[in-house]
Amino acid sequence: MIVVLLLVSTSDALPLDAAVEAALARAPISDLATARVDEAEARVRTVSAPLLPSVEATGAAVWQNEVVLDLKDQFMTLAQAVGLPVQPSMFDDVDLPVVQPGFQWQAGAQVRQALLAPAAWLARRAAHEGALLASLEGEADRYALTGAVLEAWHASARHHALLEDARGAVAVAERAASLAETLVTHGVASEDQVLPSRSAVASAHAVEGRARAAAAAADATLALLTGLDDISADPPDVPAETPSLATCLHRLERPDLAAAGARVDAADAVTSATRASALPVLGAGGGVVYLDPEPYLGDQWNWKVQVQLTMPLLQGGAVRARGDEAAARAAQARAAERALRERAQAEVIRLHGELAASLASLREHESAVDLARRAVTAAEARLNQGGGSLLALEQARGALATAELHRTLSRADAARASDLLDLATGGPPSGSDRSGG
Numbered sequence: 374m375i376v377v378l379l380l381v382s383t384s385d386a387l388p389l390d391a392a393v394e395a396a397l398a399r400a401p402i403s404d405l406a407t408a409r410v411d412e413a414e415a416r417v418r419t420v421s422a423p424l425l426p427s428v429e430a431t432g433a434a435v436w437q438n439e440v441v442l443d444l445k446d447q448f449m450t451l452a453q454a455v456g457l458p459v460q461p462s463m464f465d466d467v468d469l470p471v472v473q474p475g476f477q478w479q480a481g482a483q484v485r486q487a488l489l490a491p492a493a494w495l496a497r498r499a500a501h502e503g504a505l506l507a508s509l510e511g512e513a514d515r516y517a518l519t520g521a522v523l524e525a526w527h528a529s530a531r532h533h534a535l536l537e538d539a540r541g542a543v544a545v546a547e548r549a550a551s552l553a554e555t556l557v558t559h560g561v562a563s564e565d566q567v568l569p570s571r572s573a574v575a576s577a578h579a580v581e582g583r584a585r586a587a588a589a590a591a592d593a594t595l596a597l598l599t600g601l602d603d604i605s606a607d608p609p610d611v612p613a614e615t616p617s618l619a620t621c622l623h624r625l626e627r628p629d630l631a632a633a634g635a636r637v638d639a640a641d642a643v644t645s646a647t648r649a650s651a652l653p654v655l656g657a658g659g660g661v662v663y664l665d666p667e668p669y670l671g672d673q674w675n676w677k678v679q680v681q682l683t684m685p686l687l688q689g690g691a692v693r694a695r696g697d698e699a700a701a702r703a704a705q706a707r708a709a710e711r712a713l714r715e716r717a718q719a720e721v722i723r724l725h726g727e728l729a730a731s732l733a734s735l736r737e738h739e740s741a742v743d744l745a746r747r748a749v750t751a752a753e754a755r756l757n758q759g760g761g762s763l764l765a766l767e768q769a770r771g772a773l774a775t776a777e778l779h780r781t782l783s784r785a786d787a788a789r790a791s792d793l794l795d796l797a798t799g800g801p802p803s804g805s806d807r808s809g810g
Contacts, residue, residue, distance in 0.1 A: 387595070387604045389526050389792070389802060395599040396522045397515055406511025413504035420496040426486045433479045483660035488680075490656070492649040499642035506635040512628035516796075518598075523792055523802055525594040531785035532588035538781045539581035542774035546570070546577040549767035556764060573771060580778070611787045615729045616794075621721050627799040630717060633710040640703035648696035653684040717797065724794040731787035738780035745773035 397403065487493060550570035596602055659678040685692070752766040792802035 387526075387599070387601065389523065392526050392595065392599050393519050393522050395601055396518055399600040400518055400598075402511070402514040402518060406507075406514060409507040409510060410504065413500070413507040417497065417500040417504055420493065420500045423490060423493045424487055424497065426484055428482065428484045430482045431480070435477045435479060437477065478665045479662065481660060481662035483658060485656060485658040488655045488657055490654045491652045492646060492654070495642065495646035495649045499639065499646045502635065502639040502642040506632065506639045509628065509632040509635045513632040516628040519802075520793075520796055522595075522598050523796060524789075525591060525598055527785065527789040527792065528591035529588065529595050531782070531789070532584050532591050534781045534785055535778065536581065536584035536588050538774070538778040539577065539584045542771070542778055543574070543577040543581050545767065545770045545774045546573040549764065549771050550574045552763050552767050577774075611735070611784050612732075612791050615725065615732055618722065618725050621725055621794065621798050622718060624798050624800065625714075625717060625721060627717060627797070630710075630714060630799075633706070633713050637703065637706045637710050640699070640706040644696060644699040644703050647699040648692070650695075651685055651688075651692040653682055656681050656683070720797045721794065724790055724797055728787060728790035728794055731783060731790050735780065735783040735787050738776065738783045741776040742773065742780050745769070745776040749773050 550573065553570040592604065596604060657678075657680045659676070661674065661676040664673055664675070748769045749766070752769040756763065756766055795802045
């Protein structure tokens with residue numbers, strides 16, 4: 374069960390969810406995330422291209438002199454192979470022009486298709502992992518900005534609540550000091566008896582001044598993040614109980630952790646693709662060529678179809694070195710993920726302790742406020758019965774104002790710790806689904 378306690382604020386209230394929504398809408402991280410995703414998707418298309426058919430066309434106009442082919446050696450070899458009695462001198466004047474002199478027009482087209490290309494397939498997989506990483510990095514950026522807005526929002530709420538209580542404490546202290554001055558003037562009290570009242574007034578004004586300056590700074594930070602002017606935080610709610618630490622650690626799933634895991638997957642995929650460049654590639658292709666005028670030995674139209682297997686044999690160890698380099702980057706990503714998860718767990722443990730301590734302090738200050746109110750009631754009753762004094766009553770009211778101020782601080786600390794704990798475990802802050810007030 375959640376018991377709701379409200380902080381008091383006199384400024385234009387802004388709910389936490391509205392603050393986060395406004396900050397995310399205007400922040401450049403949205404454009405950055407979109408650009409990252411667009412780049413990653415383009416990378417997927419780029420590395421997928423070698424897996425698809427490629428078609429190219431060529432054309433040329435060639436000017437050339439007569440090219441001849443000396444057939445003596447070929448005829449001699451053939452004659453000797455079949456046992457014909459021939460002499461080399463018989464072929465001294467034998468030659469055959471292959472292409473005509475002058476212009477020749479050429480046009481052709483080729484198509485290629487990879488049949489088996491492990492490196493290309495693994496590169497495509499790595500690109501898909503990179504696209505997923507780009508999306509999750511955008512979510513991690515949004516998560517970080519949400520944390521910054523949450524801190525600014527709670528700072529605004531805390532200092533405005535403190536300012537409100539400080540103003541009340543100043544009024545109470547000034548009434549008590551004025552009464553003490555009156556008693557001194559009429560000779561009912563001595564000069565030294567008014568000194569504590571004067572000191573209380575000075576202290577109350579100091580607290581008010583600090584709260585006013587801190588509230589202005591917090592509002593300026595909140596306005597910068599949200600792009601909204603003349604605003605402050607809406608009064609936050611405070612849970613009455615602390616969730617178990619085991620539950621908090623069990624539900625630890627945050628966008629930055631998801632991005633770190635995706636970074637490991639992407640690095641592993643790049644490692645596999647890099648090492649696969651040493652594997653053979655099987656491809657098929659075909660083409661057609663048109664020649665005009667046609668050569669003496671051939672046709673105007675020529676075509677070919679081929680299946681080709683390419684196997685890298687020796688590249689100076691470059692493939693292995695690139696694979697080792699990629700594997701080292703993957704190891705770095707894996708270590709960074711573990712370090713981030715440990716930091717996240719430590720953050721959850723710390724915030725869980727802060728929330729428990731803040732709620733315990735809040736309960737004590739609630740008791741102190743209750744006792745201070747009883748003291749004021751008792752002082753009023755004594756005064757109505759003809760006993761006691763106005764000074765004692767004002768002093769009791771001053772003690773009540775101080776107790777309420779400390780309670781306000783405890784409430785603000787508990788609300789902040791609760792929302793930060795929710796955010797640290799990956800869930801939305803408790804205050805993000807409350808309108809406050």
